Amino acid sequence: MRLAHQRLRLAAHSRVLLVPVVAVFFLVGALFSGDTDPHEAWATGCSAVGAFAAWIVVVIGRAVPPQAEAMLAARAGGLPARRTAQLVVVLELAVLFTFLLVALPLLAGVLRPAPTALDVVAGGLGTFVSAAFGAALGLALGRPVRSGMAFAAVVAVYVGLAAVVPVSSAIAGPVGVSRELSVSTGTSLSAGLLLAMAVTAVYVVALVVLQRAASRWRG
Numbered sequence: 001m002r003l004a005h006q007r008l009r010l011a012a013h014s015r016v017l018l019v020p021v022v023a024v025f026f027l028v029g030a031l032f033s034g035d036t037d038p039h040e041a042w043a044t045g046c047s048a049v050g051a052f053a054a055w056i057v058v059v060i061g062r063a064v065p066p067q068a069e070a071m072l073a074a075r076a077g078g079l080p081a082r083r084t085a086q087l088v089v090v091l092e093l094a095v096l097f098t099f100l101l102v103a104l105p106l107l108a109g110v111l112r113p114a115p116t117a118l119d120v121v122a123g124g125l126g127t128f129v130s131a132a133f134g135a136a137l138g139l140a141l142g143r144p145v146r147s148g149m150a151f152a153a154v155v156a157v158y159v160g161l162a163a164v165v166p167v168s169s170a171i172a173g174p175v176g177v178s179r180e181l182s183v184s185t186g187t188s189l190s191a192g193l194l195l196a197m198a199v200t201a202v203y204v205v206a207l208v209v210l211q212r213a214a215s216r217w218r219g
Contacts, residue, residue, distance in 0.1 A: 016063045020056045024100070027052065032105045035112040042123035043182035045101040047158075049127060050134025050174045053093045054154045057138025060089070062147055083212065090135040090204070097131035098124050118188035126181050126193065129200040130174035136207035140214070170195045173203050 027048060031041045102124045105111055115123070137157060141150035161175040169176035170192065177200055180193035 016059050017056065020052065020059055023055075024052055024097075028100050028104070031101065032108070032110050034110065036105065036110055037113070038105075038111045038115040038119055038123060039181060039184070041105070041111075042101065042126060043178045045097075045178075046126045046130040046174050046181060047178035049097045049101065049131045050137065051154055051158055053097060053131045053134030054138035054141070055134075055151070056093060057089060057135050058141060058147065058150045058154075061138070061142045086139055086211070087208070090132050090139065090208070093135040094128045094132040098128045101127050116188065122181065122184065122188040122193060125197055126177045129197050129204065130177055132204045133174050133200050133207070136204045136211070140207045140211040142211065171199055172196070173200045176200070 027045075031045055102120065106115070106120065134154075137154060138150075141153055145153070158175065161172045164172040165175055165179050169179040172179065173196075176196040177193065180190060180196045184190040184193050
């Protein structure tokens with residue numbers, strides 16, 4: 001965990017996080033500018049938070065020079081510490097976006113009609129797995145992939161997932177979660193939504209495994 005926060009501090013000092021952070025707050029402001037239908041807002045959020053999380057992870061990865069990264073990892077405990085730091089980034093971004101899009105509007109009282117407990121659980125879990133997917137995707141697109149290629153890959157992945165939704169939203173990752181949230185107004189935790197979230201969680205694990213395999217292959 002210490003390594004993850006050290007990398008974050010380096011990225012913050014370089015100011016590269018300024019643009020994505022401002023963009024995130026614009027997203028939150030646009031979704032919850034007044035009385036907001038929770039299903040509509042959370043469905044829209046699930047289709048967007050992953051891309052924002054991937055953007056943040058890519059930016060953080062490029063903000064820390066390779067020499068500094070190696071030095072920090074060595075001091076923290078080597079490869080195990082680096083892998084733990086990567087998981088911490090995924091989990092913390094997922095928690096952060098869940099707070100911003102679910103907990104904060106709920107506490108602010110801007111959700112109309114007021115969501116039920118099941119609505120909150122559905123929105124929270126959907127946002128969490130969607131953000132985790134994006135963060136894991138950002139990890140998989142780390143160095144030596146160039147920044148431009150990484151951002152293009154994120155866009156391509158989301159376009160591909162959107163194209164899959166008409167076939168089956170269950171396998172469309174966070175875009176499928178968004179679709180199921182938008183149509184599950186009668187039953188908050190529908191079978192389709194649970195399946196889409198479970199498949200998205202599998203994608204998160206697969207992306208982390210892919211990133212680690214690529215790191216071993218590159219040496």
